[in-house]
Amino acid sequence: IVEPISTMNAENQEFCILVVDDESINLRVIGNHLSLCRYRVKEATSGAQALELMEQGLAADLILLDVMMPQMNGFKVCQILRQTYSANELPIILVTAKSQTTDLIAGFSSGANDYLTKPFSKHELLMRINLHIQLSKSSRVLQENEAHLQNLADHLHSSNTELKKYQTTLEMMVEQRTSKLNEAQKQLFESEKMALLGRLVAGVAHELNTPLGISVTASSALIDKTKKFQVKYLNQQLTKDDMENFLTDSLQATGILLANLDRASQLIDSFKQVAVDQASENTRCFPVLDYVEQVLRTLHPRTKKTEIDIRLSGNSEVKIDAYAGSFSQIISNFVMNSIIHAFPEPAVKTGAQYIHIDIQQCDQSLLLVYSDNGQGMSDQDLERV
Secondary structure, three states, rough: OOHHHHHHHHHHHHOOEEOOOOOHHHHHHHHHHHHHOOEEEEEOOOOHHHHHHOOOOOOEEEEEOOOOOOOHHHHHHHHHOOOOOOOOOOEEEEEEOOOHHHHHHHHHHHOOOEEOOOOOHHHHHHHHHHHHHHHHHHHHHHHHHHHHHHHHHHHHHHHHHHHHHHHHHHHHHHHHHHHHHHHHHHHHHHHHHHHHHHHHHHHHHHHHHHHHHHHHHHHHHHHHHHHHHOOOOOOOOOOOHHHHHHHHHHHHHHHHHHHHHHHHHHHHHHHHHHHHHHOOOEEEEEHHHHHHHHHHOOOOHOOOOOOOHHHHHHHOOOOOEOOOOHHHHHHHHHHHHHHHOOOOOOOOOOOOOOOEEEEEEEEEEEEEEEEOOOOOOHHHHHHHH
């Protein structure tokens, strides 16, 4: 959740913004806007100066980078910075008067987080800066939490190993060590659940960046075209072609907004339900087919890196009263097991590798059939099953 600018002023003092522009008036105007919101501002009049400041150890939290500069343009500066800083570590917003699709593509290809088209309003500038600083801050917090949870899991695993060694000692110590082992295993299970939630949060946050970023870009483009349309209208220069082009662009932009915001909404809904179920120890009644679809949606950050086609079929009316968190863990384990062990090599063509999950009701029982066309198990492994 991105907090309103008015509530962030007190915290803004801890954030440093590097403004890079060869026009002194632009530096002064943007610097005034940021200073009023209590941001710490550092200025550079060229791309070379900006790179020098960063090499000297400037701890910038975000860079406002003008594209059209002599000697070294903003695209080149962005590419050089991305060799050292990731998009999460150092958000970069390109600022330019260019608004063509090719310019947007070039900007994002160079590693920019966002694209701000001149002229822009003070409110839009501050909202975008606030958005990307908070996203970067949240990403760092998630990484720190995940590292902490992993360290805890490693520590508990080490304790578990040590307990197993002592089980071979005196019988009087067996009961005590067994009790400690059970407690350690319980803590390990809870830690693994939290680590899973941490990875789930990080994955969903990463997935949300794409639809939200596209929505922001589409909104900005629509605002720009609306302003140009308004100018022509007020100057009585509006033509039929202008009207038709504006309607076409508006429909296209709103379509992009609706599709991406709907995608973001689905991701959030799936994450909320699965996250609550992971933490809950109570049973509940849920439609199996819909819930499996939600679980698969939360696994999308992992499954999208493969060429595996996941197929879901069955009776959408089938419901069960069970532990939803445990059920989601079973589906997740099945899918991850297939990805890791059944398909060690990437597919030659899309659709050649698949996972099929079928849901049916058999009398008063649930029939869940999970299958894939992976490499299978060796005869030696089958004998031990």
